[in-house]
Amino acid sequence: MFEGAVRKQLDEVLKKYPTKQAALLPALWMVQQNKGWIPDEAMSETAEVLDVTSAYVKGVVTFYTMYHQHPVGENFVQVCTTSPCNLCGAEDVVSALLEATGCAALGETSPDGKFTVIEVECLGACGFATPILVNDDFIEDVTPKKVPEIVGKYRDGKA
Amino acid sequence: MAEDQVTLKIEGVDVTVPRGTTVLEAAKRAGILIPHYCYHPGLPVSGVCRMCLVTVEGAPGLQIACATDATDGQVVSVFDSAASDARQAVLEFLLINHPLDCPICDQAGECELQDYVFQEGRARTRYSDYPKRFSPVEDFGGDVLYVPNRCILCTRCIRFMDHVAEESVLNVSERGDRAFIGIHPDAVLDHPWAGNVIDLCPVGSLISKDFLHKAYAWQLDRTPGICTGCSQGCNITIETRDNSIARLRPRTNEDVNRYFMCDHGRFEYRWMNSGDRIEAPLVAGANGLVATDWSQAIARCAEIVKGVSGKAVALVSPRASCESLYLVHQLLKDFELLSACPVEVVEGEQPLPGVPNLALRSERAPNVEGAARLGHGAEYDKALEAVKDAALVFVLDDGYSQFGDDALSGSENLIYLGTSLPDAARNSSVVFPMSNAAEEDGTYVNRDGRVQRYMQAKTAPGMARPAWWITGALLSEIRGTDAPATAGEVFDRMAASESAFAGLSYETLGTQGAFANKASGAGVGCDS
Numbered sequence: 001m002f003e004g005a006v007r008k009q010l011d012e013v014l015k016k017y018p019t020k021q022a023a024l025l026p027a028l029w030m031v032q033q034n035k036g037w038i039p040d041e042a043m044s045e046t047a048e049v050l051d052v053t054s055a056y057v058k059g060v061v062t063f064y065t066m067y068h069q070h071p072v073g074e075n076f077v078q079v080c081t082t083s084p085c086n087l088c089g090a091e092d093v094v095s096a097l098l099e100a101t102g103c104a105a106l107g108e109t110s111p112d113g114k115f116t117v118i119e120v121e122c123l124g125a126c127g128f129a130t131p132i133l134v135n136d137d138f139i140e141d142v143t144p145k146k147v148p149e150i151v152g153k154y155r156d157g158k159a
Numbered sequence: 160m161a162e163d164q165v166t167l168k169i170e171g172v173d174v175t176v177p178r179g180t181t182v183l184e185a186a187k188r189a190g191i192l193i194p195h196y197c198y199h200p201g202l203p204v205s206g207v208c209r210m211c212l213v214t215v216e217g218a219p220g221l222q223i224a225c226a227t228d229a230t231d232g233q234v235v236s237v238f239d240s241a242a243s244d245a246r247q248a249v250l251e252f253l254l255i256n257h258p259l260d261c262p263i264c265d266q267a268g269e270c271e272l273q274d275y276v277f278q279e280g281r282a283r284t285r286y287s288d289y290p291k292r293f294s295p296v297e298d299f300g301g302d303v304l305y306v307p308n309r310c311i312l313c314t315r316c317i318r319f320m321d322h323v324a325e326e327s328v329l330n331v332s333e334r335g336d337r338a339f340i341g342i343h344p345d346a347v348l349d350h351p352w353a354g355n356v357i358d359l360c361p362v363g364s365l366i367s368k369d370f371l372h373k374a375y376a377w378q379l380d381r382t383p384g385i386c387t388g389c390s391q392g393c394n395i396t397i398e399t400r401d402n403s404i405a406r407l408r409p410r411t412n413e414d415v416n417r418y419f420m421c422d423h424g425r426f427e428y429r430w431m432n433s434g435d436r437i438e439a440p441l442v443a444g445a446n447g448l449v450a451t452d453w454s455q456a457i458a459r460c461a462e463i464v465k466g467v468s469g470k471a472v473a474l475v476s477p478r479a480s481c482e483s484l485y486l487v488h489q490l491l492k493d494f495e496l497l498s499a500c501p502v503e504v505v506e507g508e509q510p511l512p513g514v515p516n517l518a519l520r521s522e523r524a525p526n527v528e529g530a531a532r533l534g535h536g537a538e539y540d541k542a543l544e545a546v547k548d549a550a551l552v553f554v555l556d557d558g559y560s561q562f563g564d565d566a567l568s569g570s571e572n573l574i575y576l577g578t579s580l581p582d583a584a585r586n587s588s589v590v591f592p593m594s595n596a597a598e599e600d601g602t603y604v605n606r607d608g609r610v611q612r613y614m615q616a617k618t619a620p621g622m623a624r625p626a627w628w629i630t631g632a633l634l635s636e637i638r639g640t641d642a643p644a645t646a647g648e649v650f651d652r653m654a655a656s657e658s659a660f661a662g663l664s665y666e667t668l669g670t671q672g673a674f675a676n677k678a679s680g681a682g683v684g685c686d687s
Binding site: 040043044053054055056058059062063 | 327328329330331332333334341342343344345346
């Protein structure tokens with residue numbers, strides 16, 4: 001896992017911290033960016049390069065919902081459904097997203113492998129309900145009507 | 160007032176403790192138990208359970224007693240309404256997902272959750288409308304089962320593995336109400352000392368496969384003992400149910416094993432429960448061994464011992480008490496005696512890294528040191544060789560020796576004190592049924608020279624008697640001296656004649672033991 005360019009990237013990150021252990025979160029991001037999720041073997045490799053135990057890494061990975069413990073679709077969609085967004089119709093956005101992406105349910109991956117949709121707590125854009133996060137892109141004021149176009153773009157890789 | 164001492168008031172009780180003592184430990188000294196889960200004296204403090212909240216006068220809010228240092232003039236209250244309410248709230252949180260399966264839980268009766276809820280919890284739940292979280296039981300490996308539903312996430316097990324066993328395989332996985340104790344998928348909880356997590360667990364979450372559903376805590380009788388697994392001499396509690404040992408657990412001794420014992424030691428009760436026992440004295444007749452009573456067997460044996468002289472061989476078990484080993488020597492002191500005990504040696508110690516001078520030792524017997532100090536050597540093979548030329552062969556064995564079928568053949572006068580009757584002992588002149596280590600009082604000397612008492616935990620089967628009683632009765636028959644009535648009396652005699660034990664008595668040994676004298680001078684202690 002931590003070879004070549006990724007190793008270089010890790011070495012850069014390590015310079016910023018007083019201990020190797022402190023670089024665990026960024027190191028796990030690197031794993032996720034490269035593999036799409038964090039398999040058990042990758043946790044062991046991360047543990048080895050950072051001199052911590054696999055059990056410790058596993059504890060951290062499972063603590064944060066941002067790390068995927070299972071493979072997810074090419075595009076990872078997070079919809080805010082916390083109170084203000086909920087009042088503004090976030091539930092309908094969720095339904096529209098599920099329909100447009102073809103995902104059977106929240107947390108499941110579409111048959112074409114392109115999408116996984118999950119609900120998240122407040123994305124910090126209550127004034128622009130409903131916000132969604134597609135991969136690293138933040139999209140505000142999403143309504144059920146706008147959903148098919150957004151999903152289409154990402155499906156075709158034009159986003 | 161010494162500089163390094165502080166005096167504080169806990170629940171109106173003044174208590175003086177060394178500076179650096181926590182409020183929780185200070186309270187213990189004042190006789191007040193502050194409820195706690197994550198705190199354990201053998202582990203680093205983590206302060207996660209919030210159960211030990213107390214009111215400290217002048218402090219801004221409630222303080223956790225496990226991580227608050229006692230200071231001079233501090234006034235602490237444990238059972239005032241603020242602290243009690245806070246702890247009641249902690250208990251209420253813990254019970255949201257904790258199952259009400261106490262009737263089938265191995266921890267019931269010795270569960271700290273049960274105890275504290277009974278003591279200061281709410282009478283009724285306010286969460287009866289909500290389903291409880293459910294996760295299946297997981298096999299952690301070794302002797303350990305994990306029941307996540309019962310877990311209160313105190314993290315004692317994690318800290319034990321991280322800081323005491325120093326093999327970090329456990330973690331807290333997930334978070335919030337989904338959190339549970341996780342183990343890395345490639346790891347197994349098979350560290351030689353891993354069983355301690357079961358004792359450390361304050362609830363029934365980590366449980367022993369070996370003890371699973373064997374007994375309720377309140378059905379067990381508990382007796383202080385010494386582990387027979389190796390020469391470390393860990394202090395243990397023998398827990399019996401219906402005269403059968405159900406499990407062994409560590410007994411606190413800061414100088415020997417602190418709060419721990421190894422997994423090897425935990426299973427050292429099985430041989431003690433063995434059913435293949437001799438239950439009556441036997442004497443050789445025309446058609447082999449015949450059962451008889453004690454007085455006849457003692458008389459016959461005394462007759463044999465008095466009738467021969469010259470070379471004698473004694474083969475003794477390193478699990479025998481100092482008392483019986485001492486009397487064996489007394490009994491045979493007029494002979495040209497070669498005495499030895501077999502000691503199983505397993506290469507490679509299994510240390511518990513977090514505790515100094517604690518390991519499963521290579522010498523797998525509890526009284527190797529005691530036997531040596533009482534003149535029973537280690538040249539076992541030589542002693543076995545000498546059996547065929549000896550005028551008298553005296554065996555004291557509780558199944559440890561595993562005699563080959565012909566090991567004792569050729570000895571004319573074979574006196575056999577044993578728990579079972581191996582084929583090798585079929586040609587004995589007299590066989591005495593002996594109690595095993597769990598069935599008698601006695602002392603062992605550990606590898607560091609610490610003399611430690613163990614007490615009778617169960618009754619011996621049939622007519623079996625402790626080896627010290629048998630040898631004492633023989634001595635009395637042969638020499639006309641008083642037979643000792645108790646093991647303590649034998650110990651006193653030993654202390655009077657053996658310099659290694661001089662000045663010691665059962666009273667001074669107590670339950671924590673005391674060191675034998677370094678220089679073992681005259682007496683039977685030096686046969687070489």
